[in-house]
Amino acid sequence: MIIILKPATAAAMQAKLIAEFGTSHEIFTHANRIAIQGLTPAQLPTDVRAASTDVLTDVPAAVQSSRLFHPEDTIIRTPHSVIGGNHFVMMAGPCSVESAGHVERMAEVAKQGGATVVRGGAFKPRTSPYSFQGLGEEGLRDLRAAADQNDLDMITEVMDDEHVAMVAQYTDIFQIGARNMQNFSLLKAVGRTQIPVALKRGMSATIDDVLNAAEYIAAGGNHQIMLLERGIRTFDNKYTRNTFDLGAVPVLQELTHYPVIVDPSHAVGTWELVTPMAMAGVAAGASGMIVEIHDDPTHALSDGPQALKPKTYLKMAKQAFQLHDLVQSWA
Structure with missing residues (x-):
């Protein structure tokens, strides 16, 4: 799952998710996005859902390589x-x-x-x-x-x-x-x-x-x-x-x-x-x-x-x- 967070609160929400799920799930962050392996939208805290603009569930196994996670070109x-x-x-x-x-x-x-x-x-x-x-x-x-x-x-x-x-x-x-x-x-x-x-x-x-x-x-x-x-x-x-x-x-x-x-x-x-x-x-x-x-x-x-x-x-x-x-x- 990839969560696209509102830029203003992205850092705070990323920190919250890492603290809550970091010991039990693989987590990757990039800009205002956070990818969490094995988590479902229903498990997201209410304030995180409110602070997000989209939640992507159809995510490839190669998360960090995906343009869904990293939209801009790597230079x-x-x-x-x-x-x-x-x-x-x-x-x-x-x-x-x-x-x-x-x-x-x-x-x-x-x-x-x-x-x-x-x-x-x-x-x-x-x-x-x-x-x-x-x-x-x-x-x-x-x-x-x-x-x-x-x-x-x-x-x-x-x-x-x-x-x-x-x-x-x-x-x-x-x-x-x-x-x-x-x-x-x-x-x-x-x-x-x-x-x-x-x-x-x-x-x-x-x-x-x-x-x-x-x-x-x-x-x-x-x-x-x-x-x-x-x-x-x-x-x-x-x-x-x-x-x-x-x-x-x-x-x-x-x-x-x-x-x-x-x-x-x-x-x-x-x-x-x-x-x-x-x-x-x-x-x-x-x-x-x-x-x-x-x-x-x-x-x-x-x-x-x-x-x-x-x-x-x-x-x-x-x-x-x-x-x-x-x-x-x-x-």
């Missing part, structure tokens, strides 16, 4: 980026950090295209155990150096809760990969930090699954969450790596206050299709995108076929920002 601020609301953030870089020199060159290209965040994997979850697994902490150092040299933020994947403390020393944004979306111990671990988290939708995850995964992070006290749509697995992957669920963008924006970022690279898996799907994501209203770039995709250590060459990336990025401005002008 995430990092040293070089503003993520959410009407802002548009570009994140770009290689799939994997391959060397200090290479990631430095790709960070320069990313920035030329308007990116404020450089991406790169230091720990890579691969389908085959014999594929390149990443450079580990050396890769984190290289990506951090490339980001700092170009005045960019850094996003990188953290694969398990044991790595959270180490990755936290380097990154500005944790990325939770699709395979780890329901790794609840990892979600709890990043939830105990105050570092922004980019949560990727699992390849077979429903919208509710994503929101409940985000709730694990929020329950730990970290509300700097963004959701990444990267395509889902359906019955046909002959022509694209996954099915890019563009409808998830406006649906998530209606259900939650967290920024929604699109990942066309992983969605389609083929560089020729990345630009049209990137444009589709912008047109759908995404708050940003994350794309993979590489100057020699044929020899990339991971996911070369979906990486954009610098010239293609720069053209795509320019179009993306122009389209975002056009979409905003219609609002």
